[in-house]
Amino acid sequence: MRYVLLLLISLNFAYGAKVVEVGERFEDSKKCKSCHLRVVNEWEESWHSKSHYENDEYFKASIDYVSQKTRKSLNGVKVQCATCHNSRISVTSTGSDYEIASIMGLAKGSKVDKAVNSDNISEGVNCVVCHNIDKIHNEYDDSKLGINRVEWTESGAMTGPYKDAFSPYHKTISHEFMNEKPNDLCFVCHANDRSVKGLVFSDMKNEYQDEKKSCVECHMGPQRKGIAASYRTNEGKTVERMVRSHGFAGAHIDSLWKGALKLELSQKDDNVLIEISNPQAHNIPSGFGSREIVVDVVSKNGDAVLETKSISLTRYYTRRNGKPTIAHLAEEESKDLSIPANGKKILKVPTLHGTTAVEVTLSYRLVNDEVISLLKLKDLIWSEKKYIAKESLKVKSSF
Ligand code: HEC
Ligand code: HEC
Ligand code: HEC
Ligand code: HEC
Ligand code: HEC
Structure with missing residues (x-):
C-alpha cells in the first residue's frame, strides 16, 4: 500500500x-x-x-x-x-x-x-x-x-x-x-x-x-x-x-476613498433622505464580499446630540444550515446593498422629535464585524473606517 x-x-x-x-x-x-x-x-x-x-x-x-x-x-x-x-x-x-x-x-x-x-x-x-x-x-x-x-x-x-x-x-x-x-x-x-x-x-x-x-x-x-x-x-x-503608475491604489488606500461616493441630504416630510451616488464604473463595495459602507447619522438639537445611528451596507453569507460563514464557503448570501456603478441609493431616516440638524458621515471598512470575528482578524486595518464624505442638513420639525 x-x-x-x-x-x-x-x-x-x-x-x-x-x-x-x-x-x-x-x-x-x-x-x-x-x-x-x-x-x-x-x-x-x-x-x-x-x-x-x-x-x-x-x-x-x-x-x-x-x-x-x-x-x-x-x-x-x-x-x-x-x-x-x-x-x-x-x-x-x-x-x-x-x-x-x-x-x-x-x-x-x-x-x-x-x-x-x-x-x-x-x-x-x-x-x-x-x-x-x-x-x-x-x-x-x-x-x-x-x-x-x-x-x-x-x-x-x-x-x-x-x-x-x-x-x-x-x-x-x-x-x-x-x-x-x-x-x-x-x-x-x-x-x-x-x-x-x-x-x-x-x-x-x-x-x-x-x-x-x-x-x-x-x-x-x-x-x-x-x-x-x-x-x-x-x-x-x-x-x-x-x-503609468504601478501603485494599483484601491480599497486599502485611504486617500482614494475621499470623495469616491457623493452624498446629498434633503428633507421630505418627517424623514431625512440620504442619497449616496456612485460615479465609478463598478459597484461600491465591489470585487470582494464582506466589505462595508458605514453611514453614521447624528441627530442634533442645537449643540446637543439627541441620537446617533449607524447604518451598515454590507453582505452576509450563510451555509445551508443558516450559520454565518465567509464568502468562500457560502451557499446563500444576503441582499446586495452596494451602490450600483453610475447609480445611486436613497436611505430614508425618520427625524426624531426636536431635531434641528442632521449630520451624516460616510465611510468604508475592509471587513465587516461578523467576518472579523469569524476569522479572528487582529490588525486594525480591517476594522478602521476610511473617510468618504460628510454632509449636514438643517431640519424643520413639523411636530
Ligand atoms: C496587474 C498587472 C501588472 C503588474 C503586476 C505589473 N505591471 Fe507593468 N504594466 C501593466 C500595464 C497594464 C501596463 C501598461 C500601462 C499603460 O501604458 O496603459 C504596464 C506598463 C509597464 C511598463 C511600461 C512603462 C510604464 O511604467 O508604464 C514597464 C516597464 C512595466 N510595466 C514593468 C513592470 C514591472 C517591472 C513590474 C513589477 C515590479 C510590473 N510592471 C508589474 C500591468 C502590470
Ligand atoms: C538591463 C536593464 C533591464 C532589466 C534588468 C530589465 N529590463 Fe525591462 N526593459 C529594459 C529596456 C531598455 C526596455 C525598453 C524601454 C523602452 O523602449 O522605452 C524594457 C522594457 C520593458 C517592458 C516594456 C516592453 C514593451 O514591449 O512595451 C516591460 C514590461 C519590462 N521591460 C519588464 C521587465 C521586467 C518584469 C524585468 C525583471 C524581470 C525587467 N524588465 C528587467 C531594460 C531592462
Ligand atoms: C493574476 C490576477 C490579477 C490580475 C491580472 C490583476 N489583478 Fe488586481 N488583484 C488581484 C488580487 C489577487 C488582488 C488582492 C490582493 C490582496 O489583497 O491580497 C488584487 C487587488 C487589486 C486592487 C485592490 C488593491 C487595494 O488596495 O485594495 C486593485 C485596485 C487592482 N487589483 C487593480 C487591478 C488592475 C487595474 C488590473 C489590470 C491592469 C489588475 N488588478 C489585474 C489579482 C489580479
Ligand atoms: C472611474 C474610475 C474607476 C474605474 C474606471 C475603475 N475603478 Fe475600481 N475603484 C474606483 C474607486 C474610486 C474605488 C474606491 C476607492 C478605493 O478603492 O480606494 C474603486 C475600488 C476598487 C476596488 C476595491 C473594491 C471594493 O469595493 O472594496 C477594486 C478591486 C477595483 N476598484 C478594481 C477595479 C477594476 C478591476 C476595474 C476595471 C474593471 C476598475 N476598478 C475600474 C474607481 C474606478
Ligand atoms: C477568480 C480569481 C480568484 C480566486 C480563485 C480567488 N481569489 Fe481572492 N481575490 C481575487 C481578487 C481579484 C481580489 C481583490 C478584490 C478586491 O480587493 O475587491 C481578491 C481578494 C481576496 C481577499 C481580500 C484580501 C484583502 O487584503 O482585503 C481575500 C481574503 C481572498 N481574496 C481570499 C481568497 C481565498 C481564501 C481564495 C481560495 C479559496 C481565493 N481568494 C481565491 C481573486 C480571486
Whole structure:
C-alpha cells in the first residue's frame, strides 16, 4: 500500500493549466530594479505585492478557515486560491491522491509542497504575472479565470505597451491588452469570484458600466511623460515614453476613498433622505464580499446630540444550515446593498422629535464585524473606517 502511494506521489498531481517555469533571471522584482526602479518601488506599495499567505492576514485566515471547514489539506486550498493570487505557481490543481497522501503524512517534499512554499510565488501578483501573459482566452466562459484563462510567454519574454521597445535583458512583445484593451488583462482575475458551492459572491465584470474609462485610468492613474527603463539604449540617452503608475491604489488606500461616493441630504416630510451616488464604473463595495459602507447619522438639537445611528451596507453569507460563514464557503448570501456603478441609493431616516440638524458621515471598512470575528482578524486595518464624505442638513420639525 505504502509503495503504491509513493508511486502516486512521485507521478505527482500536476493537472490543470499549462505551466511555464519562470527562469531565475526574471522570477522576482529585484531582478528588474536596476532598470525599472520607479515601477518596482510603486508596485511594492500595492496590494498586488501582498497577495500571499504570509503577507496578508485576511488572506491567510481565509485559507486556514476554508481548509478547516472543508477538511481539505492546507496546501490543497493554497493551490486553489493561487489561481488568481499566485498565478505563477508550478502546480495548478491537486486531486484526491494528494489529499490521501497529505492525511498519511506522505506529502512532505512532494511537488505540491515545493510549489506552495516556493520563492517564485512569494511576491503575489508580480511583474511576471502580468507581463508574461501571452494570450487571454476571452472566448472562455467566466468560470475559467486566472491561470485557467491565460497562456504564458516563454521565460524572459516581456509583454508590454510599446511596439518598438528594445531591451538588452529580455525579449519584448507588444499586445493589445497592454495598451488598447487593458480591461481584458484586469478581468483575467477581477471578473467574478465564487464559493466552493458555486455561489458567485463578486461580479465585477458584469457590473462594469463604463467602456470609455478603463481600470488602469483610475487604478494606475493617467498616462504621463516619463521613462519606462533607465537603461540608455537611445544613443546613450533614455527613451521618453508615456507611462503609468504601478501603485494599483484601491480599497486599502485611504486617500482614494475621499470623495469616491457623493452624498446629498434633503428633507421630505418627517424623514431625512440620504442619497449616496456612485460615479465609478463598478459597484461600491465591489470585487470582494464582506466589505462595508458605514453611514453614521447624528441627530442634533442645537449643540446637543439627541441620537446617533449607524447604518451598515454590507453582505452576509450563510451555509445551508443558516450559520454565518465567509464568502468562500457560502451557499446563500444576503441582499446586495452596494451602490450600483453610475447609480445611486436613497436611505430614508425618520427625524426624531426636536431635531434641528442632521449630520451624516460616510465611510468604508475592509471587513465587516461578523467576518472579523469569524476569522479572528487582529490588525486594525480591517476594522478602521476610511473617510468618504460628510454632509449636514438643517431640519424643520413639523411636530
Ligand atoms: C477568480 C480569481 C480568484 C480566486 C480563485 C480567488 N481569489 Fe481572492 N481575490 C481575487 C481578487 C481579484 C481580489 C481583490 C478584490 C478586491 O480587493 O475587491 C481578491 C481578494 C481576496 C481577499 C481580500 C484580501 C484583502 O487584503 O482585503 C481575500 C481574503 C481572498 N481574496 C481570499 C481568497 C481565498 C481564501 C481564495 C481560495 C479559496 C481565493 N481568494 C481565491 C481573486 C480571486
Ligand atoms: C496587474 C498587472 C501588472 C503588474 C503586476 C505589473 N505591471 Fe507593468 N504594466 C501593466 C500595464 C497594464 C501596463 C501598461 C500601462 C499603460 O501604458 O496603459 C504596464 C506598463 C509597464 C511598463 C511600461 C512603462 C510604464 O511604467 O508604464 C514597464 C516597464 C512595466 N510595466 C514593468 C513592470 C514591472 C517591472 C513590474 C513589477 C515590479 C510590473 N510592471 C508589474 C500591468 C502590470
Ligand atoms: C538591463 C536593464 C533591464 C532589466 C534588468 C530589465 N529590463 Fe525591462 N526593459 C529594459 C529596456 C531598455 C526596455 C525598453 C524601454 C523602452 O523602449 O522605452 C524594457 C522594457 C520593458 C517592458 C516594456 C516592453 C514593451 O514591449 O512595451 C516591460 C514590461 C519590462 N521591460 C519588464 C521587465 C521586467 C518584469 C524585468 C525583471 C524581470 C525587467 N524588465 C528587467 C531594460 C531592462
Ligand atoms: C493574476 C490576477 C490579477 C490580475 C491580472 C490583476 N489583478 Fe488586481 N488583484 C488581484 C488580487 C489577487 C488582488 C488582492 C490582493 C490582496 O489583497 O491580497 C488584487 C487587488 C487589486 C486592487 C485592490 C488593491 C487595494 O488596495 O485594495 C486593485 C485596485 C487592482 N487589483 C487593480 C487591478 C488592475 C487595474 C488590473 C489590470 C491592469 C489588475 N488588478 C489585474 C489579482 C489580479
Ligand atoms: C472611474 C474610475 C474607476 C474605474 C474606471 C475603475 N475603478 Fe475600481 N475603484 C474606483 C474607486 C474610486 C474605488 C474606491 C476607492 C478605493 O478603492 O480606494 C474603486 C475600488 C476598487 C476596488 C476595491 C473594491 C471594493 O469595493 O472594496 C477594486 C478591486 C477595483 N476598484 C478594481 C477595479 C477594476 C478591476 C476595474 C476595471 C474593471 C476598475 N476598478 C475600474 C474607481 C474606478
